[in-house]
Amino acid sequence: MSPLGPVTDAERRGWQIRAHQLLGDLLTLDLPPAHWQIGAFGDLIARAAATDPAQQRAAFDAWVDHLGARRWPERDDYGITHLRAVAHRYRGVDITIVADVPNPAED
Numbered sequence: 001m002s003p004l005g006p007v008t009d010a011e012r013r014g015w016q017i018r019a020h021q022l023l024g025d026l027l028t029l030d031l032p033p034a035h036w037q038i039g040a041f042g043d044l045i046a047r048a049a050a051t052d053p054a055q056q057r058a059a060f061d062a063w064v065d066h067l068g069a070r071r072w073p074e075r076d077d078y079g080i081t082h083l084r085a086v087a088h089r090y091r092g093v094d095i096t097i098v099a100d101v102p103n104p105a106e107d
Contacts, residue, residue: 015042019093031066032059034097048099057083060099069097079103 019042032055034046048059060083064071069085076082083099 012040012042016040018042019044022091022093029066031062034059034063043094043096045096045098048097053101053104056099056101060085060097060101063097067095067097069095076103 016038019038023036023038023044033049035049037045037047039045046063048056048063050056050059063069064085067085067087067090069087069090072084072086074081074083079102081101081103083097083101085097087095087097
């Protein structure tokens with residue numbers, strides 16, 4: 001609970017509306033498509049929509065570069081490279097960019 005009282009549903013809806021409006025603006029950009037999610041606290045999550053590993057990484061990089069997001073260290077796990085980056089307070093909204101890129105099969 002905040003010192004000013006509990007967060008209200010109206011406040012959460014307001015945060016989601018702001019994220020929705022920002023998402024509308026982001027979708028007009030000439031950047032690769034992504035799967036988008038609006039969180040309960042008005043944050044956005046973008047997951048690279050490409051199925052080809054090279055295109056997934058390129059889409060991730062394009063969004064990270066455009067948003068000026070901070071990359072997390074890459075993590076390899078069971079043949080998948082997990083990519084994460086966060087743009088804190090981009091036009092007032094936190095945006096997380098995600099890609100889970102399959103590693104090339106080893107011969």
